[in-house]
Amino acid sequence: MAETAQSxxxxxxxCLAGQGGDRHKGRAFSSDLSVDExxxxxxxxxxxxxxxxxxxxxxxxxxxxxxxxxxxxxxLTQVMYQARQxxxxxxxxxxxxxxxxxxxxxxxxxxxxxGPHPIAEFVAMGTAxxxxxxxxxxxxxxxxxxxxxxxxxxxxxxxxxxxxxxxxYHVAHQGMAQVLGQTRQNVELTNFTEALYQARELAMSRxxxxxxxxKAHGIVAMRIEQKSHIWGTHVIEFxxxxxxxxxxxxxxxxxxxxxxxxxxxxxxxLTDAAAPAPGEPAES
Amino acid sequence: MSDxxxxxxxxxxRQQASxxxxxxxxxxxxxxxxxxxxxxxxxxxxxxxxxGEMAAVRxxxxxxxxxxxxxxxxxxxxxxxxxxxxxxxxxSGGRVRTYPCPHGFGYGMGGMVGVGMASSEHRAGxxxxxTNYEAGIAGARDAALSRILAEASDIGAHGVVxxxxxxxHLEGVGSxxxxxxxxxxxxxxxxxxxxxxxxxxxxxxxxxxxxHGGYVPVALVMGIGAMEIDPGCGTEWQLRSWSNxxxxxxxxxxxxxxMLGINRLEGEIASVDADGAVGVExxxxxxxxxxEAMLVELFLLGTAVRxxxxxxxxxxxxPILRLR
Numbered sequence: 001m002a003e004t005a006q007s008x009x010x011x012x013x014x015c016l017a018g019q020g021g022d023r024h025k026g027r028a029f030s031s032d033l034s035v036d037e038x039x040x041x042x043x044x045x046x047x048x049x050x051x052x053x054x055x056x057x058x059x060x061x062x063x064x065x066x067x068x069x070x071x072x073x074x075x076l077t078q079v080m081y082q083a084r085q086x087x088x089x090x091x092x093x094x095x096x097x098x099x100x101x102x103x104x105x106x107x108x109x110x111x112x113x114x115g116p117h118p119i120a121e122f123v124a125m126g127t128a129x130x131x132x133x134x135x136x137x138x139x140x141x142x143x144x145x146x147x148x149x150x151x152x153x154x155x156x157x158x159x160x161x162x163x164x165x166x167x168x169y170h171v172a173h174q175g176m177a178q179v180l181g182q183t184r185q186n187v188e189l190t191n192f193t194e195a196l197y198q199a200r201e202l203a204m205s206r207x208x209x210x211x212x213x214x215k216a217h218g219i220v221a222m223r224i225e226q227k228s229h230i231w232g233t234h235v236i237e238f239x240x241x242x243x244x245x246x247x248x249x250x251x252x253x254x255x256x257x258x259x260x261x262x263x264x265x266x267x268x269x270l271t272d273a274a275a276p277a278p279g280e281p282a283e284s
Numbered sequence: 285m286s287d288x289x290x291x292x293x294x295x296x297x298r299q300q301a302s303x304x305x306x307x308x309x310x311x312x313x314x315x316x317x318x319x320x321x322x323x324x325x326x327x328x329x330x331x332x333x334x335x336g337e338m339a340a341v342r343x344x345x346x347x348x349x350x351x352x353x354x355x356x357x358x359x360x361x362x363x364x365x366x367x368x369x370x371x372x373x374x375x376s377g378g379r380v381r382t383y384p385c386p387h388g389f390g391y392g393m394g395g396m397v398g399v400g401m402a403s404s405e406h407r408a409g410x411x412x413x414x415t416n417y418e419a420g421i422a423g424a425r426d427a428a429l430s431r432i433l434a435e436a437s438d439i440g441a442h443g444v445v446x447x448x449x450x451x452x453h454l455e456g457v458g459s460x461x462x463x464x465x466x467x468x469x470x471x472x473x474x475x476x477x478x479x480x481x482x483x484x485x486x487x488x489x490x491x492x493x494x495x496h497g498g499y500v501p502v503a504l505v506m507g508i509g510a511m512e513i514d515p516g517c518g519t520e521w522q523l524r525s526w527s528n529x530x531x532x533x534x535x536x537x538x539x540x541x542x543m544l545g546i547n548r549l550e551g552e553i554a555s556v557d558a559d560g561a562v563g564v565e566x567x568x569x570x571x572x573x574x575x576e577a578m579l580v581e582l583f584l585l586g587t588a589v590r591x592x593x594x595x596x597x598x599x600x601x602x603p604i605l606r607l608r
Binding site: 007011015017023027028029030031032038040050059125150151255256258 | 344345346442472475476478482486490491493494495496497498499500502507522523524525526527528529530531534535538539542543546549550553554558559560561562563564565566570584586590591592593594596600601602603604605606607
């Protein structure tokens with residue numbers, strides 16, 4: 001790298017010494033973006049404008065299901081969906097307050113605390129970004145990383161929002177006679193298979209409907225989370241979640257990736273694998 | 285005096301001299317001596333940069349000078365319940381929110397509704413900020429940062445990269461806290477002397493990308509929010525309910541702790557005249573405090589950056605399909 005008088009290092013130090021630099025205008029932002037993400041987002045015309053968060057704490061009551069039925073736990077599905085929705089709306093409001101046009105790297109977490117009074121905290125957290133160029137209407141939300149978003153936008157797509165669907169399902173217990181009759185065989189537990197199918201399909205179709213309501217062309221990076229939280233083995237929540245996208249350009253733009261073969265081969269074996277990651281407390 | 289006694293005396297004197305130096309706001313002897321050694325002409329530099337980080341730091345136009353460290357252990361002053369603070373005439377200046385008993389009984393001790401005394405059945409709930417705890421963490425952090433910066437300026441560095449933060453409670457939450465930071469000091473040969481060296485918790489590779497992306501790190505910035513939630517009878521009724529309901533008091537407490545943390549982080553960013561912070565790490569904890577009360581704490585830590593070039597300086601990134 002040629003180190004001329006105008007090298008970035010000198011420009012950086014001059015800026016720190018209080019001499020010049022093309023400073024950012026507007027309020028100071030916080031962001032949990034990595035450097036790669038921040039730099040890539042800058043390439044596609046977005047600058048971070050703040051860490052945004054929305055959360056709500058709910059008491060999750062008890063819902064009794066019929067012991068021997070496969071059925072949806074409607075009240076639980078409702079609260080699991082609504083609570084996330086409210087956290088998201090709260091976060092979007094926060095994003096609009098700090099002047100954001102979108103939220104990247106969204107994390108949608110639920111933390112359940114069992115105990116005498118089971119409570120659940122629903123948190124939506126991400127980094128709000130503002131478009132430096134033309135301003136899209138409304139705040140879009142995406143759980144994609146900055147890298148993914150960079151590729152997506154370069155390929156001609158625009159994120160529309162988060163699409164998600166939830167379904168809490170009760171899987172029937174088998175009768176005693178049935179269990180005894182099967183102890184010496186390998187058999188498919190068809191009630192389980194059927195229930196998991198049903199619940200997964202419900203969650204996915206709800207997610208799909210949400211995307212359609214937002215007039216999206218598709219959903220990328222979709223995933224299904226399957227958790228029992230605090231409900232034991234027979235009550236399972238399925239959460240289908242992804243980023244709804246729309247093709248903004250006339251057609252999909254090819255990125256023509258360069259192919260590369262890494263010459264690094266297991267170089268990590270030489271370094272201390274037990275060293276703590278940066279920022280992590282090291283235990284002595 | 286035997287040799288052994290003499291050695292012990294010498295060690296004790298050294299220890300006291302170190303403590304005296306700390307109290308004067310200087311570095312302890314052991315650190316002082318190591319730094320002096322590093323400053324000598326021809327001294328070997330030390331660094332914990334990996335080979336890749338080293339190459340990246342050199343690519344950005346900097347070179348390593350030496351490892352630097354700063355540490356501080358603080359005792360955190362006790363802070364009793366909100367009501368005892370209230371009775372003593374104030375709540376230590378933090379955020380407070382009251383949740384009156386929905387049946388109009390008991391508002392706590394100093395309340396306005398105070399028809400009957402508060403009972404275990406009917407009492408108000410309080411969300412209140414643990415200002416001492418927050419100030420204690422900030423104090424330990426300030427001590428550690430000022431020491432690492434003193435070491436870095438003494439060896440003529442322009443900044444410190446790859447700063448690792450060790451934050452731990454030595455004797456349980458709310459008593460004593462250690463705050464330590466360790467990193468590699470770097471310098472730009474012939475660069476202007478800075479009043480305060482910059483600091484970054486990002487590694488050498490990220491530092492290099494940041495410089496080439498038109499940003500320069502300024503300082504480590506932190507935000508903390510700590511709220512205690514003492515549920516009132518209204519909240520407890522909701523906790524025992526059979527239906528699925530939102531619990532306003534607990535929701536508010538958590539929201540408040542989070543907003544305090546984020547706002548303080550942004551305040552610190554502005555106070556070092558930076559444009560923003562990247563790589564913010566969040567650490568959210570809830571500690572049970574006995575009874576139904578809990579202490580929720582959000583700790584944020586990031587690298588404040590200043591933008592010195594509007595456009596990224598390098599060629600745009602090349603999409604690559606890794607074949608292995």
